[in-house]
Amino acid sequence: MAKVQAKETVTSGQPISRDEILSRLQDPAFMLVNVMPKETFDAGHIPHSINLPVAEIEKKARQVLPLLDREITVYCMGST
């Protein structure tokens, strides 16, 4: 259910390219969210990204991402 909601938000959002992420990595206002499970996140993630596993989106989203209209970028392992 959470994944379905996330996917709906995702497919209606705009795609972002790798180059843009690379250029904006140092930007403190750039919010990068990794939705993989914690262990996969530990094994390797893009620097400055935060971990918010799909299973915990409902619980922790409000704490980690308090502003609704702030720009957030979501990524997973591949083209899921």
Add this chain to the structure above:
Amino acid sequence: MGYTNVRYYVGGMADWVEGCGPVERVESPAVPRQPARNIQPSSPRRLAWANCLGILANWPLEQLVGFWLGIIIFFGLVYWIAGIGMGWGLQAGNATVKPDLDGLGTAIYFSFVTALSIGYGDVIPLGPLRILAVTEGIAGLLIFGCVISKLVSRRQEELVEEIHRTTFEDRLDRVRTNLHLILSDFDAIDQINREHSALPGLVLRRLESSERVFAGELKTIHDLLYRTRLLPEEDALESLLANLALCLTALIDLLNSQPQRSAALDADLKTISNLANEICGECVPRTYAPALKRWMDQIQEMAKRIA
């Protein structure tokens, strides 16, 4: 969720790594990367030499032996050099050991004899050199002790590794069996459900109980996929995932034909859905054969239909 400004990186981690982007890692203490044990000096009041012993114990065997030989030769050189400038040195019989090539041989010979705690007594140290000789004796003994204990512990480490592997395979078997039992239980509940003469609440109770066990098994599977050092064999894992898919199918059918819910049941279903969702073919830390990935995708699909 209400977020209005969401963007999505289509390629994900795979594309990032392919483009050689910087990757950050988190060292997790729960899963040790090396099988070698690290002897940590825990109490701060241990003497400095005891800490040195701890450091020595972490070295590999070859390095330890090399270090031992190095110390002996180093001491031998010191004995030899001491004989040159100073008045004291080694004494062989009644004559002082001369600082020439022959003397070097004698000095190194003396060094070996001292370190191995043989102590023939044909060459003896004079004056302050005696302190050095005693120190070398202690050092030689301790390092030799380390070397011997390393040889013994090698066999022990092999045995421990074997035990780990056996336990792991047992766990895999146990999960497979439990999944089968859970499947039978779901079928039995379905049977009871069809006989409308069942007591009210009986079906719900049994369902809740099965859910709990199912959630527990899912957690174990999750650990097996994400948290082990040992690789499960692909066909064992495949049969496990197939069984899991069967259980999920049975569960979905059961939930469709059985509309009763309770708070506890909903909580369990949510846990099951989340855990099954995380069995994602692309998120697991190892690459598996496409057949396994298909099973994982199927399981993820079913997870969405549960909660």
